[in-house]
Amino acid sequence: MDVFDWESEEDPVDIKSFQGEERKLIQPTSLQDPKLEKLKGVLADWINSTLKPDHIVVQSLEEDLFDGLVLHHLLARLAGVHLPVDEIALTSAAQTHKLELILEELNPRLGHGDEDPAKWSVKLIHNKDLLATIHLLVAMVRHFQPDLALPPNVKVEVVLVEVSKSGIKSNTQSEFLTGEGSCAGTDSPDASGGGDPVERLLKLDVHEVDAVKKAILHFVNRNMSTVGLQVADLDKQFSDGVILLLLIGQLEGFFVPLHDFHLTPITHSEMLHNVSLALDLLAEMGLHVTSINPQDIVSQDFTATLKVLYALFNKHKGS
Structure with a gap:
C-alpha cells in the first residue's frame, strides 16, 4: 500500500x-x-x-x-x-x-x-x-x-x-x-514514584533528556542575562562555582558578597570553596540536593551538576 x-x-x-x-x-x-x-x-x-x-x-x-x-x-x-x-x-x-x-x-x-x-x-x-x-x-x-x-x-x-x-x-x-x-x-523527572528525579530523567530517551537540558539552559540564560553572562555548556561552566553562586543570587533576590567567594578562582581549593558555599546556600533555601559532594561539581560530573540546576529550575521555572 x-x-x-x-x-x-x-x-x-x-x-x-x-x-x-x-x-x-x-x-x-x-x-x-x-x-x-x-x-x-x-x-x-x-x-x-x-x-x-x-x-x-x-x-x-x-x-x-x-x-x-x-x-x-x-x-x-x-x-x-x-x-x-x-x-x-x-x-x-x-x-x-x-x-x-x-x-x-x-x-x-x-x-x-x-x-x-x-x-x-x-x-x-x-x-x-x-x-x-x-x-x-x-x-x-x-x-x-x-x-x-x-x-x-x-x-x-x-x-x-x-x-x-x-x-x-x-x-x-x-x-x-x-x-x-x-x-x-x-515526562517526568519530578513525577511521583520514588527515586531521584534526575536519575529517572537520565533513563529516558536521548531526545527527551536533550529537551530538558535545553529547557534548563534557556532558564539559566534568561536569569543570567541581567548580569551580562551567557552559558553555553552545562557540563563545564558551573565547575568553579562562580556562575552557580550568581544564579542562586539572581533567583533568590540576594547578593552574595564578593569577599565570601572567589570571583576568578584558579586553584582547585578555591573552586571547591565556591561550590561548597553554593550547596550550603541551597540547603538554607530548603533545596537539599541528594548525593551531591562539592567535588562532584568541580570534577564536572554532569549528573551532579544537572541535579543542582534541576532543583533550581523546578523551584523557579514559573518565575
Whole structure:
C-alpha cells in the first residue's frame, strides 16, 4: 500500500509539495491505540478547562488548532501574552502569520529553538499534522501545568517519508509522545514514584533528556542575562562555582558578597570553596540536593551538576 493512501480522501496529499522534504505519517494502527486516544482526550479536556472563561470548546485536536485561534487564547491565558492580531484569521496567509507570532512567543518558553529538530512548526500545525500538534500541546502542559497527569509511555509508530524526483523513500520508527511517569513535567523527572528525579530523567530517551537540558539552559540564560553572562555548556561552566553562586543570587533576590567567594578562582581549593558555599546556600533555601559532594561539581560530573540546576529550575521555572 502507498503510504499516502493513508490520508483521508477529503484531505488528499499533494506529493509534489513535499519534494525535497521529510514527512512523518502516523501508522493507521497507532491511530486506534487506546493510549493515544486517552492522551488526546486529556489534552482536549485541558484546553477546554483552561479556555472555559473564553467559551471556547475543542472537539478535535486535528481540526481545531490549525488556524491559531485556540493557541492564541492559550497563550493569553497561560502566559499573559496578548498578540496584536485579529481574533479570527480567515485566510491561509493570515492564519500562518498568526501561528508565526504565536510560536515566536511559545518556542523560547518551551525550550524549542531554531536549532532543535522540528517536532512542530507553523507549516505542520497549519497542515493539521496530528503528531506535531500533540508534541506542541504536551510541551505546553509540561511548561505551564506540570502537575497535570498525562498518560505515560504513549508512543506511535510513524513512517518517515522522503519525497524526491526519483521516488519515495520511507522507514518505520517509534516515536514517544510522553515518557515515564504519570505527570507531565518532562515526562517526568519530578513525577511521583520514588527515586531521584534526575536519575529517572537520565533513563529516558536521548531526545527527551536533550529537551530538558535545553529547557534548563534557556532558564539559566534568561536569569543570567541581567548580569551580562551567557552559558553555553552545562557540563563545564558551573565547575568553579562562580556562575552557580550568581544564579542562586539572581533567583533568590540576594547578593552574595564578593569577599565570601572567589570571583576568578584558579586553584582547585578555591573552586571547591565556591561550590561548597553554593550547596550550603541551597540547603538554607530548603533545596537539599541528594548525593551531591562539592567535588562532584568541580570534577564536572554532569549528573551532579544537572541535579543542582534541576532543583533550581523546578523551584523557579514559573518565575
